[in-house]
Amino acid sequence: MIPPETTSKDPRQDMSTTEGESEQASKDPRQEMSPAEGEPEQVETTPDREAIGRRDGQGHAINIKALHAYYGPVHAVRGIDIDFPANEVTAIIGPSGCGKSTMVRCINRMHEEIPGARAEGSVRLDELDVYGTGVDVTAVRRLIGMVFQKPNPFPTMSIFDNVAAGLRLTGTKGGNLREKVNRALRAVGLWGEVKDRLNAPGIGLSGGQQQRLCIARTIAVEPEVILMDEPCSALDPVATLRVEELIDELKERYTIVIVTHNMQQAARVSNTTAFMLDGELVEHGPTSKMFTTPSDERTERYVTGKFG
Amino acid sequence: MNGVTLHGISARRRRTDKVMRASLFAATLIALVPLVLIIYYLLYKGLKAWSGSFFTTDPNGNFFGNPGGVRSAIFGTLEIVGLATLIAVPIGICVALYLTEYGKDGPFASVVRYFVDVMTGVPSIVFGLFIYIVLVISHAGGTGFAAWKGSLALSLLMLPIVIRSAEVVLLLVPDSLREAALALGAPRWRVVTRVVLPTATPGLVTGSLLAISRGMGETAPLLFTVSLAFGLTGNLNAQMNSLPLQIFTDITNPRSVIVTRAWGAALTLVALVLILNLVARAVSRRSRMA
Amino acid sequence: MEASSATVSGDRSALQRSPLHRLPDRVLRWGLTALAVLILALLVYFFIRLIGQSHLALSKFGFSFVFGNDWDVSRNIYHGAALVVGTLITSAIALLIGVPVAVATALFLIELCPRRARTPLSILVDLLAAVPSVVYGLWGVFVLGPKLIPVERWFANTFSFIPFLGGGGSSITPGNYFIAGLILAIMILPIVSAISREVLATVPPEHKEAALALGATRWEMIRMAILPYARPGITGGAMLGLGRAIGETIAVVLVIGDAPTIGHHIFDQGYSLAAVIANEFGEAANTPIHSSALFAAGLVLFVLTLIVNIIARWFVARGTRGMRAAGDITDAVDAATVGSGALQ
Numbered sequence: 001m002i003p004p005e006t007t008s009k010d011p012r013q014d015m016s017t018t019e020g021e022s023e024q025a026s027k028d029p030r031q032e033m034s035p036a037e038g039e040p041e042q043v044e045t046t047p048d049r050e051a052i053g054r055r056d057g058q059g060h061a062i063n064i065k066a067l068h069a070y071y072g073p074v075h076a077v078r079g080i081d082i083d084f085p086a087n088e089v090t091a092i093i094g095p096s097g098c099g100k101s102t103m104v105r106c107i108n109r110m111h112e113e114i115p116g117a118r119a120e121g122s123v124r125l126d127e128l129d130v131y132g133t134g135v136d137v138t139a140v141r142r143l144i145g146m147v148f149q150k151p152n153p154f155p156t157m158s159i160f161d162n163v164a165a166g167l168r169l170t171g172t173k174g175g176n177l178r179e180k181v182n183r184a185l186r187a188v189g190l191w192g193e194v195k196d197r198l199n200a201p202g203i204g205l206s207g208g209q210q211q212r213l214c215i216a217r218t219i220a221v222e223p224e225v226i227l228m229d230e231p232c233s234a235l236d237p238v239a240t241l242r243v244e245e246l247i248d249e250l251k252e253r254y255t256i257v258i259v260t261h262n263m264q265q266a267a268r269v270s271n272t273t274a275f276m277l278d279g280e281l282v283e284h285g286p287t288s289k290m291f292t293t294p295s296d297e298r299t300e301r302y303v304t305g306k307f308g
Numbered sequence: 309m310n311g312v313t314l315h316g317i318s319a320r321r322r323r324t325d326k327v328m329r330a331s332l333f334a335a336t337l338i339a340l341v342p343l344v345l346i347i348y349y350l351l352y353k354g355l356k357a358w359s360g361s362f363f364t365t366d367p368n369g370n371f372f373g374n375p376g377g378v379r380s381a382i383f384g385t386l387e388i389v390g391l392a393t394l395i396a397v398p399i400g401i402c403v404a405l406y407l408t409e410y411g412k413d414g415p416f417a418s419v420v421r422y423f424v425d426v427m428t429g430v431p432s433i434v435f436g437l438f439i440y441i442v443l444v445i446s447h448a449g450g451t452g453f454a455a456w457k458g459s460l461a462l463s464l465l466m467l468p469i470v471i472r473s474a475e476v477v478l479l480l481v482p483d484s485l486r487e488a489a490l491a492l493g494a495p496r497w498r499v500v501t502r503v504v505l506p507t508a509t510p511g512l513v514t515g516s517l518l519a520i521s522r523g524m525g526e527t528a529p530l531l532f533t534v535s536l537a538f539g540l541t542g543n544l545n546a547q548m549n550s551l552p553l554q555i556f557t558d559i560t561n562p563r564s565v566i567v568t569r570a571w572g573a574a575l576t577l578v579a580l581v582l583i584l585n586l587v588a589r590a591v592s593r594r595s596r597m598a
Numbered sequence: 599m600e601a602s603s604a605t606v607s608g609d610r611s612a613l614q615r616s617p618l619h620r621l622p623d624r625v626l627r628w629g630l631t632a633l634a635v636l637i638l639a640l641l642v643y644f645f646i647r648l649i650g651q652s653h654l655a656l657s658k659f660g661f662s663f664v665f666g667n668d669w670d671v672s673r674n675i676y677h678g679a680a681l682v683v684g685t686l687i688t689s690a691i692a693l694l695i696g697v698p699v700a701v702a703t704a705l706f707l708i709e710l711c712p713r714r715a716r717t718p719l720s721i722l723v724d725l726l727a728a729v730p731s732v733v734y735g736l737w738g739v740f741v742l743g744p745k746l747i748p749v750e751r752w753f754a755n756t757f758s759f760i761p762f763l764g765g766g767g768s769s770i771t772p773g774n775y776f777i778a779g780l781i782l783a784i785m786i787l788p789i790v791s792a793i794s795r796e797v798l799a800t801v802p803p804e805h806k807e808a809a810l811a812l813g814a815t816r817w818e819m820i821r822m823a824i825l826p827y828a829r830p831g832i833t834g835g836a837m838l839g840l841g842r843a844i845g846e847t848i849a850v851v852l853v854i855g856d857a858p859t860i861g862h863h864i865f866d867q868g869y870s871l872a873a874v875i876a877n878e879f880g881e882a883a884n885t886p887i888h889s890s891a892l893f894a895a896g897l898v899l900f901v902l903t904l905i906v907n908i909i910a911r912w913f914v915a916r917g918t919r920g921m922r923a924a925g926d927i928t929d930a931v932d933a934a935t936v937g938s939g940a941l942q
């Protein structure tokens with residue numbers, strides 16, 4: 001159920017006519033932070049590279065060793081060793097039920113939120129093992145963000161409040177808060193579309209916009225790594241393309257792991273691809289190689305569509 | 309920046325989290341304290357009253373000497389609530405059947421549902437007043453206060469409970485069952501009686517038991533319709549004793565032995581209600597497992 | 599089921615049935631409809647007769663019946679402000695104490711409680727609803743009332759500078775507004791908790807996940823993702839509890855002190871609409887104006903509870919419009935109201 005584009009509700013929001021509209025038209029005081037006042041307005045749907053920012057020195061990599069994950073007695077992830085290089089996009093592919101989502105949820109320790117679920121092994125973000133003793137789970141999740149399959153903006157919050165949600169938890173306020181929200185929205189290319197209605201409910205946006213809103217929410221707190229669990233599977237092709245474009249820009253700053261069941265998508269966005277089957281890592285390597293000359297026979301059968 | 313530093317969440321946030329979680333736990337314990345205390349005092353003071361004669365003699369209204377037991381109250385409650393059940397359960401199930409099988413989402417059915425909802429919000433005293441106005445003052449049936457009038461008042465109270473719970477249960481019967489029967493050429497009434505009702509029976513029983521246990525505990529409706537009586541009687545057209553009214557009357561009595569009798573009667577009433585409640589839950593759990 | 603004339607050759611008689619075959623269906627349908635109409639008619643009849651019986655008193659006292667403060671049986675003057683105020687005070691106390699505890703209990707049981715303990719603890723909380731009101735009254739009169747007097751006295755004297763909440767410490771009796779409100783709080787706790795639990799269970803897990811993934815603590819997640827979503831449903835539940843509190847008769851009449859005056863302190867004796875009816879019903883039987891006044895009190899009570907209930911349900915419906923799970927919450931409220939058996 002994707003709510004209709006809300007542009008029809010407010011005549012000022014009609015996207016095709018915002019060109020040339022002056023910034024003064026909006027009454028929201030938060031607009032004062034917009035850059036380049038007086039410039040003819042352009043509807044941004046492309047990510048703003050400057051807003052995304054540069055990588056700060058060396059990037060941050062994830063290193064997983066001997067990861068096992070269980071749902072009660074069910075052994076869903078069986079001994080995975082894998083590296084996710086810094087500032088690269090790694091795609092995890094595999095048939096349904098192979099454990100790819102589970103594995104990724106172990107990285108930011110969301111897996112253990114499910115009753116009866118547990119994980120063992122080591123997941124290192126640079127030097128830090130997130131499963132180490134005494135490590136605070138909420139701090140880990142600050143550093144490793146997650147975007148979910150179904151866009152899930154908080155339904156009772158406005159667009160602004162949604163993006164600000166994570167920031168408010170750590171006490172960011174006032175002008176600093178506004179600036180960060182502003183930047184996150186520009187980074188995902190939503191700013192132009194929503195700047196006049198930051199107070200509108202987050203769920204009033206279209207599916208694709210909602211997902212970009214969720215991505216903005218995730219990067220607003222400036223994590224090091226972004227995990228994406230089939231982020232485009234609920235979106236139409238145009239929205240999907242926009243998100244993929246965004247992922248491509250985001251990798252300049254973040255390390256990204258994306259789970260996808262769509263192999264064309266994996267081929268488009270990722271540098272490295274990993275193939276999982278029945279809870280095990282079958283093979284992983286540079287994307288181009290994985291899709292053209294995979295080493296393992298099972299990989300070959302999967303990517304050529306013989307199963308899954 | 310090489311490596312990553314883990315900034316723990318602030319101590320304040322951690323503390324708030326701990327405090328709030330502890331508070332929620334504490335609140336749950338607090339909520340249970342009254343239950344524990346009530347059961348404790350019921351047992352502590354009520355068991356003292358229980359004896360052979362407690363259950364086998366009637367209250368005698370004497371100012372001195374042995375005040376008697378509560379036999380007529382127990383039987384009276386069983387009789388009055390029994391009659392109320394005979395009225396409320398069949399009618400309630402029928403109305404629920406109408407709502408789920410015939411009326412469905414139609415305008416009239418919606419109106420009925422809304423009014424049933426409204427009925428659940430009516431205080432029990434109002435039902436008593438209503439029967440009082442309509443039947444007691446007018447001496448319908450040749451008497452003023454009478455047990456059957458109390459049963460009517462209780463049935464009005466139980467009716468919405470039966471209807472709502474029955475509707476929920478009937479809606480749970482899968483449509484595919486109904487359609488299969490209809491496709492075989494069965495007329496709707498037979499689908500209802502042969503397919504829907506049997507499937508829904510455990511749930512209907514549960515709902516009815518809950519309604520009955522509710523009806524048993526009500527005092528106000530009986531106050532205005534049955535009034536009090538001491539003797540054991542099977543005459544539904546006369547005044548009859550009942551546990552809630554007996555307790556209510558005894559509470560304000562200056563004699564402590566009668567107050568003790570009130571505790572004993574209260575223990576009896578709660579025991580009856582609890583048994584019904586637990587049986588209802590057992591029935592519903594068993595049917596869910598089936 | 600009756601086929602129109604078929605062109606199948608062979609025995610056609612099997613396709614034609616007698617109209618009698620449909621008769622039970624028709625009877626059932628119209629019988630049930632008539633029954634439903636009867637129920638509606640009954641409710642309307644309620645109202646009309648009640649108004650009829652109240653007419654004497656209402657026409658004599660007019661608005662002072664509700665707004666005047668002079669309920670005097672000996673002079674046959676019936677201005678019932680004390681009743682209305684008493685009803686409102688005790689209900690307010692019931693809400694202020696009962697709702698937070700009920701919601702907290704629901705939050706604990708749904709979000710924090712280990713799974714195995716959840717069902718037994720929920721059943722225990724729900725059992726509070728199974729206790730008959732006369733037993734609550736009995737317990738209130740002989741246990742809670744007397745035991746709390748020292749505490750009430752201490753409170754009234756220590757905080758005597760606060761209007762209403764303090765003061766009046768010298769004349770505290772076991773029956774007063776506070777005790778009545780406290781007992782009412784206990785009585786509405788199960789229904790508010792049950793409804794809140796159902797509502798909390800409908801919060802979509804994806805919102806909870808979103809909050810956790812941002813690095814929220816458990817409590818922050820509850821505050822961010824659960825409470826705002828559940829608020830309309832919980833408010834509806836609280837209002838249903840309010841309706842129950844307003845109409846409760848037997849427990850209140852035993853512990854409110856039955857004084858037809860407006861008390862100035864929370865520990866003063868008072869009266870309520872329902873309590874006065876139960877108390878004075880016997881002696882009013884032979885005095886038409888008195889009994890009419892009692893019926894009028896019943897009418898006011900009835901109208902009050904109707905309004906509260908209607909608003910409660912409207913609130914729940916309105917709060918869920920536009921949210922994804924609109925159907926869920928109303929269904930949840932219904933299910934909880936029925937399942938807890940704790941209806942009015």
